Amino acid sequence: MADKPAIDIELKAPKGDWRDARVEFRKGTFSNASPPKDLVHLGLPNPRKWQPTDLDWQLPPDWKRILLEGMKDRLARYRSFRLFMDVCVRCGACADKCHFYLGSGDPKNMPFARAELIRSVYRRYFTLSGRLFGSLAGARELTEDVVKEWFYYFYQCTECRRCSIYCPFGIDTAEITMIVRELLSLIGVSTHWITEPAGNCYRVGNHLGIAPHAFKDSLEFARDELRDITGLDIEIPINRKGAEVLFVMPSADYFATPHYYTLLGYMMLFHEIGLDFTVSAYASEGGNFGLFHSNDLMKRLNAKIYAEAKRLGVKWILGGECGHMWRVLHQYMDTMNGPADFLEMPVSPVTGTRFENAASTKMVHVCEFTADLLYHGKIKLDPSRNDEYVVTYHDSCNPARGMGLLEEPRYVLRRACNHFHEMPAKTIREYTFCCGSGAGLGNDENMEMRLRGGFPRANAVRHVREEHGVNLLACICAIDKATLPTLMDYWVPGVQVAGVHELLGNALVMTGEKQRATNLRGEPLAKEEVHA
Amino acid sequence: MKALLAAAAVIALALAGASAGAIPGGTVAVTVVLPYVAFLTLAAGIAWRVWQWAASPVPYRIPTTCGQQRSLAWIRTAPIDNPDTGIMAAIRVAIEALTFRSLLRNSRSHVSAGRLEFSEARLLWLASLALHWSLLVILLRHLRFVLQPTPFFVPPLDALDGFLRIGAPPLLITDVLLVAALLYLLGRRLANPLLRYMSLLTDYFALLLLLGIALSGMAMRYAAPVDLVSVKQLALALAAFHPVVPLAPSALLLVHLLLVSTLAIYLPFSKLAHFGGVFLSPTRNLANNSRRVRHINPWNRPVPTHTYAEWEAEYADKMKLAGLPVDGTDHGG
Ligand code: SF4
Numbered sequence: 001m002a003d004k005p006a007i008d009i010e011l012k013a014p015k016g017d018w019r020d021a022r023v024e025f026r027k028g029t030f031s032n033a034s035p036p037k038d039l040v041h042l043g044l045p046n047p048r049k050w051q052p053t054d055l056d057w058q059l060p061p062d063w064k065r066i067l068l069e070g071m072k073d074r075l076a077r078y079r080s081f082r083l084f085m086d087v088c089v090r091c092g093a094c095a096d097k098c099h100f101y102l103g104s105g106d107p108k109n110m111p112f113a114r115a116e117l118i119r120s121v122y123r124r125y126f127t128l129s130g131r132l133f134g135s136l137a138g139a140r141e142l143t144e145d146v147v148k149e150w151f152y153y154f155y156q157c158t159e160c161r162r163c164s165i166y167c168p169f170g171i172d173t174a175e176i177t178m179i180v181r182e183l184l185s186l187i188g189v190s191t192h193w194i195t196e197p198a199g200n201c202y203r204v205g206n207h208l209g210i211a212p213h214a215f216k217d218s219l220e221f222a223r224d225e226l227r228d229i230t231g232l233d234i235e236i237p238i239n240r241k242g243a244e245v246l247f248v249m250p251s252a253d254y255f256a257t258p259h260y261y262t263l264l265g266y267m268m269l270f271h272e273i274g275l276d277f278t279v280s281a282y283a284s285e286g287g288n289f290g291l292f293h294s295n296d297l298m299k300r301l302n303a304k305i306y307a308e309a310k311r312l313g314v315k316w317i318l319g320g321e322c323g324h325m326w327r328v329l330h331q332y333m334d335t336m337n338g339p340a341d342f343l344e345m346p347v348s349p350v351t352g353t354r355f356e357n358a359a360s361t362k363m364v365h366v367c368e369f370t371a372d373l374l375y376h377g378k379i380k381l382d383p384s385r386n387d388e389y390v391v392t393y394h395d396s397c398n399p400a401r402g403m404g405l406l407e408e409p410r411y412v413l414r415r416a417c418n419h420f421h422e423m424p425a426k427t428i429r430e431y432t433f434c435c436g437s438g439a440g441l442g443n444d445e446n447m448e449m450r451l452r453g454g455f456p457r458a459n460a461v462r463h464v465r466e467e468h469g470v471n472l473l474a475c476i477c478a479i480d481k482a483t484l485p486t487l488m489d490y491w492v493p494g495v496q497v498a499g500v501h502e503l504l505g506n507a508l509v510m511t512g513e514k515q516r517a518t519n520l521r522g523e524p525l526a527k528e529e530v531h532a
Numbered sequence: 533m534k535a536l537l538a539a540a541a542v543i544a545l546a547l548a549g550a551s552a553g554a555i556p557g558g559t560v561a562v563t564v565v566l567p568y569v570a571f572l573t574l575a576a577g578i579a580w581r582v583w584q585w586a587a588s589p590v591p592y593r594i595p596t597t598c599g600q601q602r603s604l605a606w607i608r609t610a611p612i613d614n615p616d617t618g619i620m621a622a623i624r625v626a627i628e629a630l631t632f633r634s635l636l637r638n639s640r641s642h643v644s645a646g647r648l649e650f651s652e653a654r655l656l657w658l659a660s661l662a663l664h665w666s667l668l669v670i671l672l673r674h675l676r677f678v679l680q681p682t683p684f685f686v687p688p689l690d691a692l693d694g695f696l697r698i699g700a701p702p703l704l705i706t707d708v709l710l711v712a713a714l715l716y717l718l719g720r721r722l723a724n725p726l727l728r729y730m731s732l733l734t735d736y737f738a739l740l741l742l743l744g745i746a747l748s749g750m751a752m753r754y755a756a757p758v759d760l761v762s763v764k765q766l767a768l769a770l771a772a773f774h775p776v777v778p779l780a781p782s783a784l785l786l787v788h789l790l791l792v793s794t795l796a797i798y799l800p801f802s803k804l805a806h807f808g809g810v811f812l813s814p815t816r817n818l819a820n821n822s823r824r825v826r827h828i829n830p831w832n833r834p835v836p837t838h839t840y841a842e843w844e845a846e847y848a849d850k851m852k853l854a855g856l857p858v859d860g861t862d863h864g865g
């Protein structure tokens with residue numbers, strides 16, 4: 001693209017000493033600071049006007065005490081943190097596994113280097129050898145420069161966990177990043193792209209702050225569109241008490257493209273099988289930017305889902321396509337806001353399958369739900385309606401490495417599309433490369449770093465584009481859908497991005513539907529459609 | 533520079549050991565006092581370390597999953613890489629501990645002509661495995677010095693270890709493997725620019741200390757054999773808490789003892805205590821069943837929330853206009 005800077009990818013031998021904390025906040029490689037109103041909305045400390053490029057960050061006078069006490073407190077509360085501070089042997093197995101290192105060539109983006117930025121401070125203040133031998137033992141003073149460096153590099157980690165799978169001790173830099181971001185939030189250092197949607201989600205219900213009546217409008221709009229495409233009247237119930245299932249999706253599904261086509265796909269499916277469900281305007285956000293900020297904020301936002309399920313009196317909860325949302329739902333929700341003893345074991349009303357894997361949390365992933373329908377032959381697909389697409393699948397980090405949801409979406413895709421090709425083995429499934437924009441980094445001001453971080457993923461897509469003519473990258477993540485199109489335009493022009501349930505919706509043969517003239521994007525179908 | 537400093541430290545320690553015999557009280561210090569201090573520090577240090585880790589809570593169930601989850605009955609799962617039960621998680625940890633499985637995944641990335649390419653990189657895995665298994669065998673072999681009678685498995689282990697039958701006394705494979713692995717790890721640390729950039733003095737120190745121990749030990753076997761009977765007497769006496777100061781111990785023995793004691797004292801306070809990571813890491817030793825079985829966070833605490841009633845109070849009028857249902861319980865309406 002002519003208007004974008006050329007990005008050279010180069011891995012050079014590092015120079016200098018990593019303990020030198022000074023960073024240059026280069027335009028395009030960092031996110032803007034949270035404005036005071038964000039922090040006020042959420043009741044977070046030290047609201048003020050500032051930017052990372054400022055010389056003076058206006059930290060509270062006792063910032064150092066706050067950080068060190070915060071560390072002490074978290075060392076006592078998280079075995080992960082204490083252990084990961086202690087056991088790294090600097091073997092370097094994780095070094096070149098991070099997409100930000102591969103894309104930026106900045107050695108401090110190697111996962112063990114990133115961790116060392118706080119580990120050095122841990123040594124200085126919390127270990128005997130660090131107190132005694134100082135820099136000889138790899139210890140570093142906590143200075144304002146270190147705070148700035150933490151901000152720069154811990155907001156250059158997408159919490160993707162790829163480094164963790166290569167580490168002999170499973171050291172998960174994502175976990176360290178989560179804790180450092182939480183520490184920084186104690187002194188009012190956070191980013192607008194995270195605190196604004198979190199604040200909106202808290203007060204209004206979703207990231208963009210779409211109020212309930214406007215939420216209804218968006219869904220009505222989808223209903224109209226579905227009528228045009230299928231000829232059927234597909235109702236989307238809101239806040240309906242007594243429904244069997246509460247459906248929670250990332251809000252981008254109803255306000256952004258290409259997410260929107262995925263929403264159409266879900267709704268067609270639910271209509272076709274006659275699912276007794278409702279969506280909620282109060283819990284109208286599955287995503288949880290609190291995960292990228294602090295434990296407490298994650299819990300505050302997540303609390304709405306169970307509260308709403310209880311109020312509406314549903315039996316169980318179904319969740320849409322979103323990566324980080326599922327990290328929270330799968331690994332945190334039940335522990336934080338459970339027990340969900342007011343709900344019942346999720347059972348598919350169509351196939352009778354009991355989702356034992358969600359017996360406690362009572363929340364099922366829509367890909368699990370759909371794969372089960374397909375396996376039991378309960379829905380009919382015409383994959384030829386997707387024939388214009390040569391599809392590959394991007395595993396989002398969280399469903400892959402925080403859950404293991406690998407086969408379900410592939411099962412749906414293989415049924416819904418005739419042309420499906422995997423990317424190289426070292427870049428998919430548990431080895432998947434991040435989109436480079438997750439964990440709250442997907443803003444425009446951070447564009448250069450996003451494109452760099454997304455380079456390894458794009459590189460693998462380019463491979464299958466050249467090999468098989470792939471023109472569509474399927475995924476099950478709202479952040480992916482928002483950011484992969486930009487990434488593709490830059491590195492692999494000609495590849496579109498779609499949700500799995502968009503392709504399912506295209507292929508779904510519906511009772512009483514009119515002959516389809518277009519796909520869900522409103523593009524004419526490639527050939528005469530004969531199966532309907 | 534860091535490597536040189538670390539080497540200087542190890543050499544200084546070795547020299548101290550070598551000259552201990554000549555200094556009054558030196559022999560006692562190195563053969564009696566230091567071993568006890570070292571042993572106590574090691575035992576107490578490790579106990580303290582493990583207690584510190586084990587006592588800290590695991591608020592969330594956060595395994596990193598490396599394969600298919602268990603969801604629908606007909607989907608093939610990866611029971612070890614994505615364990616669904618505690619037993620499978622234990623197997624995952626055991627395989628990691630015994631075979632260093634994660635290091636086996638390793639690959640190297642290159643960028644050439646704007647493309648990212650991967651190549652195999654198994655040497656780190658091989659060297660780590662050789663290092664740790666050799667150390668274990670060598671440690672077991674040393675039991676012949678502190679236990680009387682010699683444990684039954686030691687002689688066959690010795691025989692197996694020396695099966696190459698090169699030289700007399702026969703060259704032991706573990707000795708060769710240990711030194712080769714240490715040299716590789718050291719060379720790699722120095723030659724790989726990324727590692728050199730990140731390595732701390734202590735990283736070199738740990739490798740060089742082990743190398744010093746290995747070389748001094750091997751010298752006593754192959755180059756300047758020491759009187760094994762007197763070594764065993766010394767060790768047995770120490771183990772029985774009736775220490776006997778040897779009359780004229782070989783300088784090599786003193787070097788070896790001093791370096792081993794240093795290692796024992798240093799170990800609990802250094803990255804060498806990394807074994808804890810293998811067994812206790814919550815990303816590895818937990819089952820991925822957090823949706824099936826509720827995990828309890830011992831410090832789970834209440835947080836402020838924005839309740840439905842508060843939310844509805846703000847939007848009720850607009851909701852009614854839009855035809856959305858309202859509860860209308862907590863406000864005037
Ligand atoms: S792989 Fe693990 S032990 Fe090795 S350097 Fe990375 S974090 Fe440290």
Ligand code: SF4
Nearest residue numbers: 098157158160161163
């Ligand atoms: S979690 Fe992902 S982004 Fe963060 S350091 Fe590891 S590989 Fe890099």
